[in-house]
Amino acid sequence: MKKFNIEDWEIDVEQETGNDDYIYGNYVDWDEFRTTEEENLLSYFEVDIPWGKEISCQEFFDFLSQEVFYNTSIINSYPFEDLEIIETGPVMSDLLFLFPSRKDLEYDMLVSDIFDYCEVPSGTAYEDDLPQELQFWYSMMEEEFLESEYEYYKNYPLGFANFNESILDIKSKMSSASDTLTKKSLLLSSFIISESLYKSTIVSKIPTENNISEFSKEILSKSLGEKLRGNVDTRNKLFKKIFNVKSPKQEWIALRNSLSHDIESSKLVGDCISYINLKDGKEYTENIYDLFEKQINFYEELKCIVETDNEK
Known part of the structure; x- marks a missing residue:
């Protein structure tokens, strides 16, 4: 499965300055990046989450079979066994489930767990911990x-x-x-x-x-x-x-x-x-x-x- 590669993304960096406007360096709010790029990141990792949709048994099985869930225990942390059944029938394939909403608090950390597995950075990274291409002083020294x-x-x-x-x-x-x-x-x-x-x-x-x-x-x-x-x-x-x-x-x-x-x-x-x-x-x-x-x-x-x- 593809893991996060910073070279594939345009990362917005901020500059940290002191009271005298001296530039200490760049920093990146990776949590903000995760939030704003959530849909793009999920697509990048080829992870499909059918938030709020009606899904069949086969579609639910396909969801669970995705590599990020198949190779980890992430799925065990969430009550997917309690999905609401909205339609029944004489055979299993007739069942329809309502997948949770993205706003459902029980599933709020699911995306974060997926991003952790895919090695998307989190928290705030400052100058010394940023890749060189995102550092302020490295760029300045390269130029000068x-x-x-x-x-x-x-x-x-x-x-x-x-x-x-x-x-x-x-x-x-x-x-x-x-x-x-x-x-x-x-x-x-x-x-x-x-x-x-x-x-x-x-x-x-x-x-x-x-x-x-x-x-x-x-x-x-x-x-x-x-x-x-x-x-x-x-x-x-x-x-x-x-x-x-x-x-x-x-x-x-x-x-x-x-x-x-x-x-x-x-x-x-x-x-x-x-x-x-x-x-x-x-x-x-x-x-x-x-x-x-x-x-x-x-x-x-x-x-x-x-x-x-x-x-x-």
Whole structure:
């Protein structure tokens, strides 16, 4: 059965701005997309729901036999066995049923369950969690910079020694800072540096191809740049392919996304920062110095992976 492919749709994106009209990035209200495109999506997935119609036994059987119901237990969550019989006869084929209305609350979640199965996104996705083609800053950088992210980290890598020096310097400044906004900015800077180290490490392992055309080099550079600019899952998959091991845990990604999305929305009390995870909408609290330790552990594990790989 066909699953949702974002490339087949024109997705309306909104821009999120601050009080000073600074653009944080794009976002997509996928629930709104599901609602406005419901009929088109059902047609796209070739799912037929005869809302409010009179249907025969055969038509009811055809409805139940659709792949989305046949391969899942979705149908078990709804009282289809209680359909109203509006016409009877001497044989089964004479029966007519009244299919529920789309507005029937008992069946309100049916379409949502179908869309979940077909992998249609839900909720609200912000800049860092959007596909690259829907991101505001990715589009801006594509327009303004010819150099791909791959080329940037190939030419300006962040080494382990420089990272260690930088992260300790930021931690020291954090200890002496009194302003909460300054502390949040320093914390976000540390996350960006950790991300730069990760990307630099990935790029350092990619061999330079000299025996291919300039056009092929350009295609390769663009493809790798897109993967590096992608979300953390995309980068982790690339890391696994290159080093043949899972990447070290990056336990600050949700906070990093929250800070880059709206740095003022988080609350800093003492050494603890509370923030809303953009994916699940829940509030979490972290000790800022624990976060530095996690980044240092990340650096040490990453360095160990590289050293082990170099010994092969």
